[in-house]
Structures are given as C-alpha cells and as structure tokens.
Amino acid sequence: MDEISDPSDWTGTRLPSLLMLDSSLRCRICKDFFKSPFMTECAHTFCSLCIRKCIASTPTSEAACCPICRAPVLEIRLRRNQVVEDLVEWFENARAAIMTTAKEEPLVITVPVVSTASECVSSSERRGRKRRRDNVDEEQSTSLSPESGESSSRRAARRGSRKVSYEVKLDIGDESEDEAAPFDHGKKPDVRSSASSKGDSSFIVLDDDGNPDGLVPCPVCNVEMTPQEVQIHLDDCFKEQEAKQANQSESSKSNGPIRTLQSQPLSKITKKPLQRLPKLQYDLFNDSKLRSKLVELGLPAYGTRVQLQQRHTEWVSLWNANADSNNPKTKKQLLRDLNDWESNLAKYAIQKVSANDLAAWGKTHSNDFDDLIARAKKNVQKKLDPEQQRGTSGTVEFNVQSQHERQDSGPEVVQKLDSIDKKISGMTEERMDYGCDVLTDTLITPPVSSDAIM
Amino acid sequence: MPGYTKRLGRELSDLKTNPAVGISVFQADDFRIWLIDIQVMDDNPLYVGKTFRLQFRFTPTYPIEAPEVQFIRSLGGEIPMHPHIYSNGHICLDVLGSGWSPIQTVGSVSMSIQSMLAGNDRNERPPDDARYVASAPISPKQTRFVYHDDNV
Numbered sequence: 001m002d003e004i005s006d007p008s009d010w011t012g013t014r015l016p017s018l019l020m021l022d023s024s025l026r027c028r029i030c031k032d033f034f035k036s037p038f039m040t041e042c043a044h045t046f047c048s049l050c051i052r053k054c055i056a057s058t059p060t061s062e063a064a065c066c067p068i069c070r071a072p073v074l075e076i077r078l079r080r081n082q083v084v085e086d087l088v089e090w091f092e093n094a095r096a097a098i099m100t101t102a103k104e105e106p107l108v109i110t111v112p113v114v115s116t117a118s119e120c121v122s123s124s125e126r127r128g129r130k131r132r133r134d135n136v137d138e139e140q141s142t143s144l145s146p147e148s149g150e151s152s153s154r155r156a157a158r159r160g161s162r163k164v165s166y167e168v169k170l171d172i173g174d175e176s177e178d179e180a181a182p183f184d185h186g187k188k189p190d191v192r193s194s195a196s197s198k199g200d201s202s203f204i205v206l207d208d209d210g211n212p213d214g215l216v217p218c219p220v221c222n223v224e225m226t227p228q229e230v231q232i233h234l235d236d237c238f239k240e241q242e243a244k245q246a247n248q249s250e251s252s253k254s255n256g257p258i259r260t261l262q263s264q265p266l267s268k269i270t271k272k273p274l275q276r277l278p279k280l281q282y283d284l285f286n287d288s289k290l291r292s293k294l295v296e297l298g299l300p301a302y303g304t305r306v307q308l309q310q311r312h313t314e315w316v317s318l319w320n321a322n323a324d325s326n327n328p329k330t331k332k333q334l335l336r337d338l339n340d341w342e343s344n345l346a347k348y349a350i351q352k353v354s355a356n357d358l359a360a361w362g363k364t365h366s367n368d369f370d371d372l373i374a375r376a377k378k379n380v381q382k383k384l385d386p387e388q389q390r391g392t393s394g395t396v397e398f399n400v401q402s403q404h405e406r407q408d409s410g411p412e413v414v415q416k417l418d419s420i421d422k423k424i425s426g427m428t429e430e431r432m433d434y435g436c437d438v439l440t441d442t443l444i445t446p447p448v449s450s451d452a453i454m
Numbered sequence: 455m456p457g458y459t460k461r462l463g464r465e466l467s468d469l470k471t472n473p474a475v476g477i478s479v480f481q482a483d484d485f486r487i488w489l490i491d492i493q494v495m496d497d498n499p500l501y502v503g504k505t506f507r508l509q510f511r512f513t514p515t516y517p518i519e520a521p522e523v524q525f526i527r528s529l530g531g532e533i534p535m536h537p538h539i540y541s542n543g544h545i546c547l548d549v550l551g552s553g554w555s556p557i558q559t560v561g562s563v564s565m566s567i568q569s570m571l572a573g574n575d576r577n578e579r580p581p582d583d584a585r586y587v588a589s590a591p592i593s594p595k596q597t598r599f600v601y602h603d604d605n606v
Contacts, residue, residue, distance in 0.1 A: 028557040344514040
C-alpha cells in the first residue's frame, strides 16, 4: 500500500470525507494523481501522457473522443490545467501527513502536551467535554495562557487531567475542524481552528513546534504571533503577498507554502519550453524513411514496420507529455521508459504465443484436423488401389515427374515476378510431394517389412 | 513497475475492499488473467442461483485498449443463455470492443455484463451461434462483432 495509494485508503480513517477529494485529484485513465494535467474541450482533465496515448491509439479512420463523455477531442486543443496541477502537488505533499494523523488515535496527537498532563480519558468522555467546551469557548476570554482563560468548571476538569482539553479539539465529528486538525504539521489550519475557537489555549500548546509561549506561526509568512493576531494578520498578509507576487519581489522572511505555490509558475515561464514532436502520417513514409526518421530522433531503428510505427507513436506521446511536465525527465530517462514499454510488449507477445493459446487452438480445432487427416487418408486409399497393382513403381514415377517439373521451372525464369510465382508453385508441389511420399511410404512399408521378416 | 500493473493493482484492491453486489474476484494471481464471478441478483428465472465466471485477459496496452473478456466454463460453470452471448463464451457487447473507453474498469465491465444479463428474458443464443463458434478466433477481440440489435 505504501507505493500504490488509493482513494479508498481514507475509508476507515477519521477523515473519510477526503476520499472524494483524493479521487477527484486522480486521472480516470491511470487512476493515479494527475501528472501534467491537461483539459479537453469538454472540460475533462487527464494526465498529459494518458490522454495523448489515448488519442494516439485511436485508429486514424476514427475521430478521437473523450474517454469520459465521448465528445470529439483534438490533441492540439488540449489545454494545461495549472490549478489542478498545483492542487495535486500540494495535496500529495500533505497526504502522508494527513493520513498518519487521520489514522492515529487522538491520544497520540496529544503527545506534546503529555509533558504537562498525566491521565488518559476515554474518547466518549472527551466528546462530551468537547460539546460543553464549545459553549464555554464562546464566552472565554482571549487570554493566551492555558490556565487563565478557563471557566471554573473547565478548570476543575482540567485539574484532574489537563490532557482532556487538548485532545478535545482534535476529536470532533465536525468535518471542517476534523480536516483542519491533521494539518498540524503544515501549520496553516492550526490557525483556522484556533481562530474558530477564539484563542483556545489547547491549540497553542498543541502546536507541533511545541512553542511554549503559546505563539503560532502565520501560515503565510511564518512570523510567530498569538492566534488572535494571526486571525487579523492573515488577511493583510495575503494581500501583502499578492502585491509582492505582482511585483515579483522577493522577501527574505516569507517562506510559507502559499508563496511557493504562486511563485512557481512564474519561475517556470522563464524556462525555455521543450519542443513538441509532430505526429507522422505513416502512410507517407516507406520503411527506410521511417527508419531514418527514428534514427534522427535517436531511437532504435530495428524491427518490423509495425514495431517502428508503434515505437514512434509511443515516443511522440512520451516526449510530448514530458514536454508538458514541470519537471521534465532527461532524454536518457525517456529512452529507458520507451525501452521498458517495448520489452513489456515483447514479453507479452511471447507469452501470448507460448501460453495456452496454441493448446487451446489445437483443442478447439481438433475436429478440423481429424477431418483433414481422414480426407487425406481416403485420397491415398483411392490412389493406393491402382498402385498396389503396379507395385511401388507408381510412386517413384510420380516423384520423378514432379521433380522434373520443378527443374523445368528453373530455366524458364525470366522475370522476377515469374520466379516468385514459380517458387510458390514449387513450394506447393513440394508440399504435395511430401504429403504423398509420407502417406505412400507408410502404406507401402508394411509389405517391405514383411518381406524382410520373411 | 509498468503503468498498467499499477492501475490493475488499484482496481484489484478496490474490487476487494468495495465489492459490488454479485461481483467477486475468483482469481487474480497476476496481471494477465483474472477470473471474476458474477451473479444476477434479481429473480430473473434464467440466471437465478447461478454463478458465471468471466475471464479478463490484459495486455500491456490496458487500459488504453480493452481487455479480452469472455465467459469460461470452469469447475462446472456454464455460459449464460443470452442472445448476445455465444456458446463459446464470447460476448457481443460494445464496451468490450468499439465502445471501450479507458475509464472503464474490471468492475464497471463486470457490472455492464451483469446488467446485460439481468435485463434479458430470452432463453436463446445468438442467431449465428453455430456458425460463429465453428470458426471463432481464440480471442473475442479479433472478432468484429456486428451488433444485431440494441434492444436486448
């Protein structure tokens, strides 16, 4: 499971609602997270490579269509879906962390707090407290210190086990808060939750960095401040960031994820884009031209024409999808991918022939084979009657005659076409000869062997 | 790991964790051949109480190209009676040929076939069954089915 992630991984965790988010960030063709997502005109998004392969596999006589809605799709009309690409990137980055948190018992999350707490409380108890506490929170003062802001009832509960209140916020039925909780590591939602809980002390202590002073970092600029300040500061901070991006000015202290997210495309634009390869109309290329085309591209040029075409088609898809990628592979890596693809195909082809297919064919057509054998035997039987009267000379005559014919055909060769015709006819004669020889031999041998015995 | 095995791995785990009613994986030891058991869940008298075994064969071009799907007789199984299912197990269904789309999965194809059976009330084989079976290629994918009618 660690290598193959699946939306269903979320079922059974505390965040089952992430299943839909997870699955909608995946390509419907490869079922993996979008890689260089491209959008069709019908507004469906696929990996660049997937949709390109899909279009390339459509027979030239037919129009390629969207795998989802079957609307016509033109490769040239595909458009990059940058938002989805960023979404995937950040979701993938956070996924493992969210998953760990979602699978953990709430108790584990409280570990940083345990230093000040001592007892455990059952989750049902916690839930009960949570509800109570939500109400309390409304009226709570905005004090920062864990102790000072608490109502008397809370304080009483806390005295027994301080941990209780810390866990509470993380063990909630409410999804908006549930989803926020796992982001502990990523800082951002910390702010959201703590903002919503109006200075709830537990969140301050819960902070991953274990800031004892109760300060939380701003998710945008990472500057530490009290949760209340973050709430107010965040709006300004966002505006500030946007203004900065517009000016493309670099700020030394802002290293938050949002900045990187938005600045990324800008940096990419400056890169020289890789050239796309055009598709070929294979009918216009004869074998040698196609081979030289492949050599030109640095591809292996061996194999049958079908293999050459397939290799070229695959390469164009691989290459163009790679050109779409934000982190393009080197040509060497691409060539390795192509080689892997081809060896897979070859492996499959070998398996296909060697596997039960032949046996199955033999079985299903055994009646036909039996029939042919029976007919051949009958024919021989017919011939055999006059032959037996004349002895073995008949067959010899026949063989000599056919050989004679074949020799005759040799000198007559004038044109190439003729010679091919003769070759074919020669071959058929040979086969017929062979069949007769074998059959007559088998039928003639008994008297010979009986002679030998006598 | 080639792409198609990754996708099939996902499909397999999905089939096993969220099985559809009446569809179960009988055998999936590798990424070449899978056997899927299907049952028709409503009380269609033609199929009630019976389990049919579908064989999926995958190529490295899956899912861009359709898998090879047919019913097989194994362990006393039988080929369901249906005007679009030949007695050698070949199925005349557009999603297995020209109607294939790479977003289809083993589960969705199984479900299409399941509902194709569920919606049938004719206890008969295709009109050209004998002729087809006598000369059918091993792989149903090599057959260019002419879809007789879409009513069934």
